[in-house]
Structures are given as C-alpha cells and as structure tokens.
Amino acid sequence: MEHAGNQLFASLEELADSRYTEIFELLHTGIALLSDQGVFLYANRAFMELFGFAEDIRGHHVSQLFLTSEQGVMEAIRTREMTVCSSITANNSQGVSFRYPLLDAEGDLLGIIIEAVPTNIDRDKLGNLLSTIKNLEEKANYLEHKLLKKSGMLYSFDSIVGESAVMLEMKRLGRRFAKNTEPVLLSGESGTGKELAAQALHMASPRSTGPFVAVNCAALPHELVESELFGYAGGAFTGAKSSGMKGKFELADTGTIFLDEIAELPLTVQAKLLRVLESGEIQKIGQSGTLHMDFRLIAATNRNLLSLVDEGVFREDLYHRLNILELTIPPLRERTSDIPLLVRYFVEATMGARAAQEISISNEVYRLFSCYPWRGNVRELRNVLTSALYSMEADEKVVSAQHLPGRFFKDMADAPEEREAGWSGQKLSQASAQAERKAVLSALASAKNNKSKAAKLLGISRNNLYKKLRVLGLRPNE
Numbered sequence: 001m002e003h004a005g006n007q008l009f010a011s012l013e014e015l016a017d018s019r020y021t022e023i024f025e026l027l028h029t030g031i032a033l034l035s036d037q038g039v040f041l042y043a044n045r046a047f048m049e050l051f052g053f054a055e056d057i058r059g060h061h062v063s064q065l066f067l068t069s070e071q072g073v074m075e076a077i078r079t080r081e082m083t084v085c086s087s088i089t090a091n092n093s094q095g096v097s098f099r100y101p102l103l104d105a106e107g108d109l110l111g112i113i114i115e116a117v118p119t120n121i122d123r124d125k126l127g128n129l130l131s132t133i134k135n136l137e138e139k140a141n142y143l144e145h146k147l148l149k150k151s152g153m154l155y156s157f158d159s160i161v162g163e164s165a166v167m168l169e170m171k172r173l174g175r176r177f178a179k180n181t182e183p184v185l186l187s188g189e190s191g192t193g194k195e196l197a198a199q200a201l202h203m204a205s206p207r208s209t210g211p212f213v214a215v216n217c218a219a220l221p222h223e224l225v226e227s228e229l230f231g232y233a234g235g236a237f238t239g240a241k242s243s244g245m246k247g248k249f250e251l252a253d254t255g256t257i258f259l260d261e262i263a264e265l266p267l268t269v270q271a272k273l274l275r276v277l278e279s280g281e282i283q284k285i286g287q288s289g290t291l292h293m294d295f296r297l298i299a300a301t302n303r304n305l306l307s308l309v310d311e312g313v314f315r316e317d318l319y320h321r322l323n324i325l326e327l328t329i330p331p332l333r334e335r336t337s338d339i340p341l342l343v344r345y346f347v348e349a350t351m352g353a354r355a356a357q358e359i360s361i362s363n364e365v366y367r368l369f370s371c372y373p374w375r376g377n378v379r380e381l382r383n384v385l386t387s388a389l390y391s392m393e394a395d396e397k398v399v400s401a402q403h404l405p406g407r408f409f410k411d412m413a414d415a416p417e418e419r420e421a422g423w424s425g426q427k428l429s430q431a432s433a434q435a436e437r438k439a440v441l442s443a444l445a446s447a448k449n450n451k452s453k454a455a456k457l458l459g460i461s462r463n464n465l466y467k468k469l470r471v472l473g474l475r476p477n478e
C-alpha cells in the first residue's frame with residue numbers, strides 16, 4: 001500500500017487530476033486523497049455522500065470539514081503510520097476512517113489516502129468502542145513490558161538508548177570487548193547505566209546463552225560477602241545449611257558474573273578474588289578441594305580505584321588484574337544530545353506507547369534539562385520525568401516546567417560552579433549574569449515554580465521576571 005502510488009505518479013496531485021480516479025467512483029467505500037499538508041485533492045462520490053457534502057471539497061483543509069478527524073490525519077502525516085478513527089463532519093454525519101500515508105521510494109510523504117466506511121453505531125457508542133480498543137492496547141503494551149522484565153530479558157548494546165558520539169563510541173568499544181575473555185572494568189558515575197552495559201557485554205559475548213549473575217557488593221554485609229561469592233560446604237559453620245550453598249561464581253559457570261560497586265569489597269575478599277581470577281578455581285568455605293569454574297568477570301565502580309589504591313583500601317594487584325579492558329560510561333551532562341531520546345523512552349515506559357504519543361515536552365523543559373547538572377545521571381532523569389508525569393492532570397498533554405519537582409530547581413540553583421583560585425577570567429557582566437541566574441533559580445525553587453511568588457521573593461515584577469528568564473535562556477513557554 002505504502003508504495004502503491006510511486007510507480008505511476010510523481011505526486012498525489014497528479015493521481016487526483018488523472019482519469020484513474022474514475023475507478024474510485026464505482027466503489028461504495030468512501031475514498032479521498034489529501035496532500036501531505038492535509039488538503040483535499042479528491043473525494044469520490046461515496047465519500048461525498050457518506051459525509052453529506054454537496055459542494056466540491058477540493059482545496060479545503062481537513063480541519064475545515066471534519067470536527068474530530070483532523071487529529072487522525074495529522075497523526076498519520078506526522079507518524080507516517082496508518083491511523084483509524086471515527087469521523088464526524090461539521091453536518092454531523094459519521095463514519096470510520098482509515099488514513100494511509102503514501103510514501104515514495106525514498107520514504108518521503110506523498111500524501112494521505114482516506115478510506116471511509118459508514119457506521120450505524122451512534123456517535124457515543126463508537127467513541128466508547130474506540131476508547132476501549134485504546135485501553136486494551138495500552139494494557140497489552142504494559143503487560144508485554146512486564147513480561148519482558150519477568151522473562152529476564154537483558155539489555156543489548158542496541159537497546160541501550162543513546163546516539164551521541166560518546167555513547168556510540170562506548171557501544172563500539174563494548175562490542176569489541178565482548179568477544180574477549182579478559183575481565184572488563186566499567187567505570188562511570190552512579191546512574192549512568194553501568195549495569196545495562198554489563199548486560200549488553202554479556203549478550204554480545206559468545207557466553208550469551210549462559211547465565212548472567214549480578215552481585216551488588218555494596219549491598220552485602222561484610223560477614224556474608226565471602227560465602228555469597230564463593231559458597232560454603234554443608235555444616236561449614238554454625239547456622240550453615242546442611243546441604244551447603246552454591247556461591248555466585250558457581251552459579252555463573254559458563255556465563256558472566258557482574259560485580260557492581262567492586263570498591264566496596266573487604267580487603268580479605270579482594271585477596272581471595274584475585275586468586276580466583278588468576279586460577280579460575282574457587283574454594284568454598286569449609287571445603288578443602290577447589291572447583292574449576294568457567295566464568296567471565298565484569299566489574300563496575302563509580303569511584304576512582306587508583307586513589308583507593310593510594311589510600312590502601314583497594315589492592316593494587318587486583319586493580320591491575322581488573323583494569324585490562326576499561327569501558328567508561330560518560331555522565332549524562334556530557335551527552336545532553338541523548339536527553340530527548342531518553343525522555344521519549346521513559347515517557348513510553350511510564351505511560352505506554354499509545355498514551356505517550358499524546359504527550360509532548362515543552363521547549364523550556366528541554367532547555368532546563370540541557371543545563372541541569374544531572375548528578376544522578378540517567379536514573380535521575382527517569383525519576384524527574386516520572387514525578388512530572390504523575391503530577392500532570394489527566395487532560396494535560398504538555399510536560400512544562402511547572403510539573404518538575406521542587407528539588408530539580410533546588411539542585412539547579414545549588415549546582416557547584418567551577419571555581420578557580422584568583423580571578424575566574426569572567427567579565428563582570430558574565431559574573432553578574434551567573435549570580436542572577438542562581439538567584440532566579442533559587443527563588444523559583446522556593447516558590448515551586450510559581451512565577452508570581454518567585455517574582456515577589458526576588459522583589460521584581462512578574463513581567464520583569466519573565467524578561468530575566470528569557471535573557472537567561474530559561475524563558476517559559478506559557
């Protein structure tokens with residue numbers, strides 16, 4: 001269907017003006033051709049009768065003639081996907097219309113074909129039916145999402161969201177490292193997606209059919225770390241299970257073990273880990289023999305391991321054993337071009353694909369996001385968005401600054417500025433703009449983004465505040 005037109009006609013206008021439309025006159029289904037802007041080029045007799053049009057409708061925009069269908073046509077133009085909705089004309093006739101976008105061989109939009117069939121169902125019933133279908137679709141999306149999570153689907157490099165140059169380079173290097181057998185050290189601030197990268201490394205490796213076992217070293221009490229990692233033999237100590245317990249390394253046999261926050265391992269366990277890495281053998285607590293295990297280690301840290309080595313809390317020999325292939329996940333503030341993609345991804349994950357299509361994000365929010373420090377990285381972005389989406393009213397469709405949580409503005413105002421000893425190299429005008437920006441953001445934070453209250457706190461008029469927001473690149477859209 002999509003490419004049907006491009007063999008015969010260079011444009012829909014040409015088709016509309018040709019004698020081929022006579023075929024449409026024979027049909028009982030309403031057919032209309034619209035330009036890529038939503039203007040009627042042609043409508044057959046059935047279409048005219050179905051919607052009760054007496055006058056020629058060519059040259060009219062869809063929104064002039066239909067009350068509810070404009071959205072569907074415009075959606076098909078925007079998304080280039082088929083849409084279906086009930087159509088109500090200005091004179092109250094109705095039908096169900098399918099809108100097919102017609103693309104040329106290069107994927108450019110030629111226009112839209114509407115196929116309309118009459119319906120005897122009354123307007124309210126049809127509306128209910130369509131909204132039931134929409135709800136069911138949303139439920140199906142949600143369940144699919146849950147199912148994927150339950151079935152333990154792991155991320156791949158393709159499913160990690162991010163197209164910025166630094167992320168593309170990270171993925172390229174990751175795919176190469178995945179083929180290797182040496183340990184990988186993932187470094188990056190908290191919330192950058194190190195666990196996702198560890199899963200992707202596993203999935204891109206020849207061990208992808210084996211287990212992926214993740215251990216958060218910071219979450220394990222010191223006295224339990226050793227038995228969790230290496231397991232114990234039956235009756236090894238008081239309170240131990242008589243059957244003994246397999247450790248995480250044993251569970252990861254033929255697969256990958258991911259040790260998150262490796263810097264938190266106690267020194268005694270670090271020594272044991274080094275032996276395991278060098279020999280590939282594990283020794284369970286209370287067992288004299290060793291077991292050979294076939295695992296690949298991926299470790300992650302958000303701390304500077306080298307300075308921990310200097311402080312004497314991380315073994316230098318283990319550091320060198322781990323730091324053969326290092327993969328760094330850049331902080332979000334260094335890849336702000338990924339923010340719109342991540343935002344769309346999280347809006348969909350929160351609302352479901354269908355409902356997410358109706359939600360848009362104001363330019364002001366994007367501007368704020370691009371200069372926010374994102375100390376909690378992608379995790380923080382997800383949390384800020386979730387909070388904004390849940391604070392919107394049911395009929396609101398645009399996420400604007402007023403929906404952002406108060407702590408967002410507070411963090412923005414508190415963001416440390418780069419300070420140098422002596423003169424900062426700033427002109428007086430730059431320094432005072434920075435100070436003003438900070439004051440304005442603090443006031444907005446205290447006033448929960450209420451502009452009138454913030455203006456009062458700053459001792460300026462509301463108009464003046466708007467002017468300042470504009471000058472500082474923070475102009476709200478409302």
Ligand SMILES: Nc1ncnc2c1ncn2[C@@H]1O[C@H](COP(=O)(O)OP(=O)(O)OP(=O)(O)O)[C@@H](O)[C@H]1O
Pocket residue numbers: 159160161162188189190191192193194195196197260302345378379382
């Ligand atoms: N590129 C991304 N695409 C999609 N989701 C992401 C991305 N990066 C991070 N996330 C999401 O952000 C959250 C934090 O990711 P993850 O746990 O992998 O970070 P981390 O670097 O391991 O954090 P920590 O150091 O605190 O353990 C998760 O919910 C994850 O799904």
